[in-house]
Amino acid sequence: MFILNQWMPIHRDDYDYSLIWMTAEHVSSFQDVVHSAYRHYFLHGGRMVTVFCLDLFLWLGKLWFDIVNALMFVALVVLMYFHARRSVEWRQEPVLLAATGLLAWLAFPHFGEVAVWKSGSTVYLWSAVPVALFLLPYNLSLAKGRPVLGSWWLLPMFLLGLIAGWSVENLAVTVVALTAGISWYLRRQGAMAGWMPAGCIGSLLGLIGLVAAPGNFVRYDDQGSGKGILDHIGNQIAGNAEMVLYILPLILLLLCAWRVFKMVLAERQGVQIARGGAELSYRQWALLGFILLLVVSYFNGSFVAWTVRDILYAIVMVPLGLTKPKTIDHFDNLFKGFDEMAIYWLTIFFVYALVKKRLGLSAPVIRQLAEMVKAHEVWQAFPAVRYAGGLLALALLNNLVMLAAPTFPARATFSSVAMIITATIAILRDPVIREYFSGHARVVLGAGAVGLALFTLSAAMLVTYTLRQENDARLAIVQAAAAKGEPIAYMDPIPLKNRALRHVFFADFDNGVTKDGLCKYYGIKDIKVNMEKDSRR
Incomplete structure (x- = not known):
């Protein structure tokens, strides 16, 4: 992460934020940092905390930003792991900690935009870290049924709540609702401490400061004018659909785990499930060969992509008369990311097919499990499923809050994806899933993880x-x-x-x-x- 940050230049909005907002004067002092954030609050938007951090580190220098930004990513990975464990022990499961980092690398939408680029990472990554830290005591208290912090944490939690609430709009709303709900629940259980409502009140004040900014109304007039409810619903569909493309590895892991849970319940009823063999079919060998060809192509001018492009141009575009320069330019753009996307998608489905085979999840077995074991039985039998289900529901609600926004780009799903990653790790560390995956699919999952990591890391670095x-x-x-x-x-x-x-x-x-x-x-x-x-x- 540090190397990527070092090689990532100052870019796009970074130049605007290196100036006192909406002026041509360079930020050259701490006073300028404060003044620029103040102008931004009244002229563009309410994210004053993240804007202050961005302006501050652009003034301090790129090296300091690169160091802190890399540390922020590591901090978020560790915090997601803590939330998945519902414990602050981090040395017990190194493989799952590494898996958390890999899933964060693969699944966060538009990773370079939200976790490396300075103007984007301060909004999304730097907001997620204090929020995850702020919510951790609530989560631990809920898991243990008692407060995990003493009474003297009242003021620190209030201040941390203020920062967490003054983050990103949808995440801030989720934070307020979640802390209020947990505080209310623990109060009914006789286990509420004073820092819980104090943190909730702090986050509520932060949310008010975020959404009541005069700059929000200025920006909404520019971006949201004339948009009806159908436009907002369309934004939701597009944003969530793009998110699904990025979290595909998470979805397939959760799907396999869900079926394993069903398999365990079926076996407890005396049903024996036959395991699949480890050998590859000729089709799978052919697919593996094609993936390797694409890797060679990617690092040698993307010759596969441009060959496919030229063939389609000759047999489809020309006969249809789609040869205008602008049309051809859009057509070319489609293939500028063809090789890496094909490698990514094909590798994921290749690994998924092998994992299913190793676990014995053939089509007849899956149909049999669907008939024998109902969803509510899985829900009731495994606490990890209930916890992960709550996180998945929270992620969807976190996205739904964006219904009020004039736009909903995929990068705005960042915090929801963090919740889904946490849910996935919580499922993977369940004893049942660990036993089945370790016993039958460890080699395949390990090889797939290493392969995807090496390719995406080397491609991004290059x-x-x-x-x-x-x-x-x-x-x-x-x-x-x-x-x-x-x-x-x-x-x-x-x-x-x-x-x-x-x-x-x-x-x-x-x-x-x-x-x-x-x-x-x-x-x-x-x-x-x-x-x-x-x-x-």
Whole structure:
């Protein structure tokens, strides 16, 4: 994470936030940091805490930001693991701690945008960490049936609640509702401590400060004007659907675990389930070979993607007359991430098929289990299922809060995905699941995890390093133009378009947000990218 942050350049909105908000003055002192956050609160939005952190570290310097941002990611992984265990012991299950980190790396939507890019990570990653820390004592108290903190924690929890509530809109609402519900429940059980309602009140005040900001109404007038309820519902469908694409490994793991729970209950009734063999079928060997071919292609110019693109162009696009330059450009964009997405999806389904086979979950067995064991029986028999089910419901409600927002991009599902990751780890550490997975699918899951990790990590590192070099070369052109007093900087486009599973977030210098911020930051009027020299690779 630190290396990725080091290689990720200042980008897009970072330039705007390096200036006192909506001015051309550079942030050059702590007073400027405060003044910029204050202006942002009244002119753009209520996320004053995250904006203050962003402005502060942009002023302190990129190295400090890179260090803290990497630590924030590690902190979130550990906190999700604590919530899954409902305990603060972290040395007992190193494999599951590593699995938490891997699932966070794979499942967070638009990872480069929400966990590496500075303006994005301070909003989503930096909000999630204090919230997860704030909610941990509530979760532990609920699990133990007694308060885990003493009375002197009243003020610290109030202040931490204030920060947690002043985070991101949907997460803040969830925090207030959750702390209020837990406090009420434990009060009825005679186990409530004073820091519980104090933290809830702090989060409520933070939420009020977040949503009542004058800047929110300014931004809503720009983004939400004229949008009816159908638009908001459409946003929900699109945002949740994209989230599902990212959490596919979690969904398949939970699906296998659910069937294993059913299998255990069936075996307790005397039913014997036949295990599948370990050998690969010829189709699976062929699929594995194709995945390896795609990996070679990815690191050698994506020749598979462009071959498929050329074939489809010849037999589909040309006969249909879809040859306008803009149409072709959109068609090309589709294939700029073809290899890595194909590797990712095919590997996941390949591993899933093998895990099912090792666990004995053939189609007839799955149908038999569906008839023999009902969902409510699984729910009642396993506490981990009830806990994970509560987290999944909470994640869906956390997304539903965004129904009031004018937009709902997939990155806004970040906190919900954190809850789903926590639910998945809670299921994986259940003794029944650990026994079955360790006994029958450990090798397959381990190989799949290592393979996906190595590919995505190496791809992200390669693309980020290359983009950093391309960015520095073009930034030198902008700086030279500014030094000479030239109003326009001319440059060639960045040839590399690979997105590395969205673990890299970058747009060329002619992108509107990037260009506007850069021009204002360096004091030039425009940036021109010579599109005639653009390359599809």
